[in-house]
Amino acid sequence: MNDMRLTQETSTDQQTKISASGVQVHYGDTHAIKDVSVEILDKTVTAFIGPSGCGKSTFLRTLNRMNDTIDICRVSGDILLDGEDIYDPRIDPVQLRARVGMVFQKPNPFPKSIYDNVAYGPRIHGLAKNKVELDEIVEKALRRGAIWDEVKDRLNDAATGLSGGQQQRLCIARAVATEPEVLLMDEPCSALDPIATAQVEELIYDLCKRYCVVIVTHSMQQAARVSQKTAFFHLGNLVEYGDTTTIFTKPEDPRTESYITGRIG
């Protein structure tokens, strides 16, 4: 028991990176997220779990305003990134997304070379003064994506020629190339085989030393493996949020327990 408290203390040492309070999301008449409040910690992996349609992906997408692109979607409540309201009209969503990067379920490399995939973000955000600097950024990002050794000799090959797992790690490298503060991952391993999944999970573990990582996953074992904090969503509500070890050994809410033990879908 004491050990568990110890973990709790270590993880709460991290500062709050994203603070959401009273967040509501409507898609037309559908109330998708109901009054969700949560503090997401920096340099920590937070996993969102829950059955399909519970709102976990929707909530993830509010964190970098991806829902802005959907006309019928209305978001209310406060989401603060380092204390700053990201829905403030003065905030430029494009700049925000450079700070809050995203990795999707299906690897989606641009139909360009490996190099250009990673260089794309730094170029549009003007992060490199010259080719040498850009080369450095690309190499650093590919190293952080744990794929450098596999692609360093063929940077000009088409990214689409890589395997699924390599493509996903390339997408992660692309996301970290702009030096984001937060990395959102929407089921990043669901299209990957177990080996590629393990590689991405190992990468997530490395990334959280540097970034605030939020991952949506359907695999509870994956949530248990990679995250320090877990949030369980059900029917648009945030039912329970706490240390991953607590959620998986001794959840408080019966709905959480039913879900993680495979009693409700």
Add this chain to the structure above:
Amino acid sequence: MNEQQHILSAFDRDLEAIQAHIMKMGGMVEASILDAAKSFDTRDVELAADVRARDKAIDQLEILINDEAAKLLALRSPTAIDLRLVLSVIKVASNLERIGDYSKNMAKRTTVLMEMPHVFDKGQGLRRLAREVELMLKDALDAYVQRDVKIAEEVIQRDRDVDQMYSGQFREFLTYMMEDPRNITPCMHLHFIAKNIERMGDHVTSIAEQVIYIVTGDRPTEEREKKDKTSADANISLDLE
């Protein structure tokens, strides 16, 4: 307690099967204590031999339960209450196996004591002690099946009485040994029986604690007051003089 079924019905079947084995093992261990005490009581060498022979089956059941638990952990990745249940099953099986060993040991010593019939009258308190522990085990297993924290807590409390009864026995045997050195050998055997029964009580307590862990996720933290002071009290023989 989560009364809902798993979506995967094979998971429920596995959990039920492993718990059925725990109950079977519990029943065998209860019978073992009862018969060991009875063989002591009635100087029944055959029954004592039977108790010793039956211990093998108890040991094999523990191995089976551990194999089933390993399979469950590997194939079903249990979490929350399911995880606590599987962990407790491993622990309870180990507790039961130990209790069975102590019971077997009691039967063994009964056979030896048969050679010295005159001491049997000195073993009155042992029968009471064995009876109490057997009842505690029965209640602990009931608490386990019914997931009843209240009964489990009562069992834990009752172990204090067992500790006290053992201390009493310890002192009693000491007086016999002081009276006449010829009593030392039989009284050493009697004392080992008493000590073993007291240890059974500790294992029963551990089973009761597992019940609390399964239901609440907490382990009882409150340090129980130690009623058996025989190990700490160097002056115990002086007190008796």
